[in-house]
Amino acid sequence: MEKLRNGYLFPEISKLELQHIEKYPDAKLISLGIGDTTEPLPEIITSTMANYAHALSTADGYSGYGPEQGNKALRKAIAKAFYKDLPVKDTEIFVSDGAQCDITRLQLLLGSNVTIAVQDPSFPAYIDSSVIIGQAGEIKDEAGRYRSIEYMNCSPHNNFFPNLSTTSRADIIFFCSPNNPTGYAATRKQLEQLVEFARQNGSIIIYDSAYSSYIRDDSPRSIYEIPGAREVAIEISSFSKFAGFTGIRLGWTVVPEELLYSNGFPVIYDFNRIVCTCFNGASNIAQAGGLACLSPVGFQAVHSMVDYYMENAKILVETFASLGYQVYGGANAPYIWVHFPGSSSWDVFTEILEKTHILTVPGSGFGPAGEGCLRISSFGHRECIREASRRLRTLFQ
Amino acid sequence: MEKLRNGYLFPEISKLELQHIEKYPDAKLISLGIGDTTEPLPEIITSTMANYAHALSTADGYSGYGPEQGNKALRKAIAKAFYKDLPVKDTEIFVSDGAQCDITRLQLLLGSNVTIAVQDPSFPAYIDSSVIIGQAGEIKDEAGRYRSIEYMNCSPHNNFFPNLSTTSRADIIFFCSPNNPTGYAATRKQLEQLVEFARQNGSIIIYDSAYSSYIRDDSPRSIYEIPGAREVAIEISSFSKFAGFTGIRLGWTVVPEELLYSNGFPVIYDFNRIVCTCFNGASNIAQAGGLACLSPVGFQAVHSMVDYYMENAKILVETFASLGYQVYGGANAPYIWVHFPGSSSWDVFTEILEKTHILTVPGSGFGPAGEGCLRISSFGHRECIREASRRLRTLFQ
Numbered sequence: 090m091e092k093l094r095n096g097y098l099f100p101e102i103s104k105l106e107l108q109h110i111e112k113y114p115d116a117k118l119i120s121l122g123i124g125d126t127t128e129p130l131p132e133i134i135t136s137t138m139a140n141y142a143h144a145l146s147t148a149d150g151y152s153g154y155g156p157e158q159g160n161k162a163l164r165k166a167i168a169k170a171f172y173k174d175l176p177v178k179d180t181e182i183f184v185s186d187g188a189q190c191d192i193t194r195l196q197l198l199l200g201s202n203v204t205i206a207v208q209d210p211s212f213p214a215y216i217d218s219s220v221i222i223g224q225a226g227e228i229k230d231e232a233g234r235y236r237s238i239e240y241m242n243c244s245p246h247n248n249f250f251p252n253l254s255t256t257s258r259a260d261i262i263f264f265c266s267p268n269n270p271t272g273y274a275a276t277r278k279q280l281e282q283l284v285e286f287a288r289q290n291g292s293i294i295i296y297d298s299a300y301s302s303y304i305r306d307d308s309p310r311s312i313y314e315i316p317g318a319r320e321v322a323i324e325i326s327s328f329s330k331f332a333g334f335t336g337i338r339l340g341w342t343v344v345p346e347e348l349l350y351s352n353g354f355p356v357i358y359d360f361n362r363i364v365c366t367c368f369n370g371a372s373n374i375a376q377a378g379g380l381a382c383l384s385p386v387g388f389q390a391v392h393s394m395v396d397y398y399m400e401n402a403k404i405l406v407e408t409f410a411s412l413g414y415q416v417y418g419g420a421n422a423p424y425i426w427v428h429f430p431g432s433s434s435w436d437v438f439t440e441i442l443e444k445t446h447i448l449t450v451p452g453s454g455f456g457p458a459g460e461g462c463l464r465i466s467s468f469g470h471r472e473c474i475r476e477a478s479r480r481l482r483t484l485f486q
Numbered sequence: 487m488e489k490l491r492n493g494y495l496f497p498e499i500s501k502l503e504l505q506h507i508e509k510y511p512d513a514k515l516i517s518l519g520i521g522d523t524t525e526p527l528p529e530i531i532t533s534t535m536a537n538y539a540h541a542l543s544t545a546d547g548y549s550g551y552g553p554e555q556g557n558k559a560l561r562k563a564i565a566k567a568f569y570k571d572l573p574v575k576d577t578e579i580f581v582s583d584g585a586q587c588d589i590t591r592l593q594l595l596l597g598s599n600v601t602i603a604v605q606d607p608s609f610p611a612y613i614d615s616s617v618i619i620g621q622a623g624e625i626k627d628e629a630g631r632y633r634s635i636e637y638m639n640c641s642p643h644n645n646f647f648p649n650l651s652t653t654s655r656a657d658i659i660f661f662c663s664p665n666n667p668t669g670y671a672a673t674r675k676q677l678e679q680l681v682e683f684a685r686q687n688g689s690i691i692i693y694d695s696a697y698s699s700y701i702r703d704d705s706p707r708s709i710y711e712i713p714g715a716r717e718v719a720i721e722i723s724s725f726s727k728f729a730g731f732t733g734i735r736l737g738w739t740v741v742p743e744e745l746l747y748s749n750g751f752p753v754i755y756d757f758n759r760i761v762c763t764c765f766n767g768a769s770n771i772a773q774a775g776g777l778a779c780l781s782p783v784g785f786q787a788v789h790s791m792v793d794y795y796m797e798n799a800k801i802l803v804e805t806f807a808s809l810g811y812q813v814y815g816g817a818n819a820p821y822i823w824v825h826f827p828g829s830s831s832w833d834v835f836t837e838i839l840e841k842t843h844i845l846t847v848p849g850s851g852f853g854p855a856g857e858g859c860l861r862i863s864s865f866g867h868r869e870c871i872r873e874a875s876r877r878l879r880t881l882f883q
Contacts, residue, residue: 090595090756097762125550135543138771142535145527153522153732186583193764197618217763221594335550336770359487365494366614367590372769373733
């Protein structure tokens with residue numbers, strides 16, 4: 090823990106937000122920061138949860154502990170909705186209270202004696218949980234890199250995909266696509282290379298597909314679309330950004346039966362043990378809501394929300410592009426990645442916050458390779474996104 | 487993980503339950519096993535959650551990520567309801583999705599380089615999470631004890647309180663009162679000894695008070711009733727058994743500001759970092775329900791549920807006592823601990839299950855010192871408890 094005495098990125102950003110509001114109580118702050126969903130949920134989903142909650146005061150409707158792995162109906166619905174033509178069984182799906190929590194449960198499974206590789210930049214929970222569990226080693230350079238972590242540079246120079254021929258072997262490869270923060274969705278060919286790399290090295294890929302519902306082109310939405318992935322990949326995903334469940338807390342992890350340790354023992358048995366011992370299942374009301382999201386009407390309704398955020402993304406991409414900045418992401422993801430050449434992320438972050446009252450996230454918060462960039466979230470009410478666009482145009486024009 | 491290839495106790499019991507139902511499809515099985523709440527929730531609580539859920543489909547009622555530590559109003563309400571006359575601040579309270587999950591988050595905080603002591607018998611998550619994180623060492627004896635864990639015998643011979651003069655020092659002492667499984671609530675004098683022992687040894691007590699609302703005498707309901715506890719104790723607790731939230735998932739952990747590492751650094755800072763990095767807050771709907779439980783009407787209503795289960799406990803205690811068995815617990819806890827001298831726990835468990843279709847939990851599942859005993863849960867509908875009493879009288883009379 091001593092190696093992690095800086096705060097976790099997103100609460101730090103929230104702290105700066107509060108400080109800014111105190112400093113400028115009359116300013117209308119727009120948050121394009123921590124990536125929090127803003128739009129009301131479809132009524133079909135909330136009324137299902139309300140009915141479920143109401144029924145808990147009746148003899149027939151009350152239920153106590155559910156299965157730690159999640160309710161059977163929800164596991165089946167997830168298998169059907171997200172892995173329709175893929176051989177993912179409902180018994181391989183573990184319902185959780187969110188992908189971030191499952192990252193830690195996977196780290197518990199893996200323990201301190203494994204090496205990890207992460208995309209640089211990447212979602213900070215991979216590295217931070219690795220430090221907590223004791224995999225990371227000492228900090229080795231001024232950029233804050235940890236000695237035992239392999240940083241896979243993903244930047245415009247390599248089309249946001251690591252050069253695997255120069256990547257050192259690691260036991261575990263965290264890989265997020267569409268990527269948070271860069272918004273880049275890996276192509277089928279790239280993911281084939283990644284799976285092949287893991288197979289050759291005996292590595293396990295922990296594939297974070299939390300933003301897969303934002304994909305608009307034919308990029309794979311699951312790692313299991315890639316042949317051979319079932320022998321090397323765990324997939325974590327979430328209802329948070331797919332269905333606006335950030336506060337309700339619901340996600341899932343897939344551990345295929347074919348994924349084995351080098352001694353032949355199935356990883357799924359151990360993950361099941363972790364889930365049973367360290368977790369007691371997601372809230373039953375949240376699970377009822379999740380099931381409603383996957384009904385035909387619910388599924389369509391949540392996809393309309395995703396479309397709404399993607400329309401926001403388009404506005405933000407156009408804004409920065411028209412100002413002459415190199416803009417990435419936003420096409421298959423709710424995040425825009427903007428390059429400010431020669432500038433420090435934190436300087437640009439501060440300038441934008443001070444001059445426009447818009448909160449973003451400094452790219453360097455996601456890793457050394459994020460320096461010089463900002464992550465802009467497209468979660469927000471449309472009028473806020475338009476107003477943000479106006480303010481940014483005024484600042485940078 | 488290899489040291490933990492047996493299943494977690496409670497899912498194993500559930501598995502046996504399912505097997506029994508398959509074997510005897512016409513038998514009316516009564517579960518006095520895993521300790522799952524059965525009674526419908528008070529309407530004031532479910533309607534609060536239903537209203538909260540409904541409002542998520544409105545612009546004003548929608549909310550995304552909440553604070554990782556829990557909503558301010560709930561933290562304040564917990565401080566007021568459970569620590570009224572004690573100096574526990576709302577900022578020292580971390581709302582969680584349940585005590586079992588917080589046990590693991592505390593283990594993450596502590597890491598593999600600490601030694602632990604547990605009551606024997608005790609709730610199995612303490613030892614199992616210790617094995618997962620790597621504190622436990624090898625199995626050293628036939629009873630399945632781990633080499634690096636100090637087992638503090640708690641049996642009728644020592645009034646269920648360990649002989650601290652022969653207890654080896656450990657960095658961490660897990661202590662549960664009212665105890666699961668024995669149902670014994672430690673007295674003030676005993677807890678004063680425990681706190682003094684921890685202070686002398688520089689140990690941290692992780693005090694599990696999940697059943698404190700079942701206390702009927704003047705035993706302390708919180709470790710912070712003991713002077714000096716704020717310097718040595720973390721307290722974990724839960725809405726599960728207090729308010730029937732086993733499926734809704736809500737709990738909390740208290741980390742006092744005065745609790746410091748030997749280098750003077752406050753533990754609360756690190757626990758906050760764990761909560762922010764490895765957890766994303768309890769479900770907002772569950773938190774709304776928790777707040778309703780702590781309203782004056784809600785608080786009274788949930789206490790009526792606790793009274794109901796305690797009335798069940800009384801029936802079960804009387805049943806076994808009238809049959810001539812030594813019965814412990816049930817006076818300050820929903821668990822009854824029955825001694826079957828000279829018998830194996832699993833044999834008695836199987837005999838009762840086969841002959842009466844009543845599910846219990848073998849005492850040895852909670853540790854070697856539980857051998858020869860059964861844990862009987864008093865969670866159940868009254869008519870089931872009465873029927874169980876009849877069947878047990880028929881079997882043992």
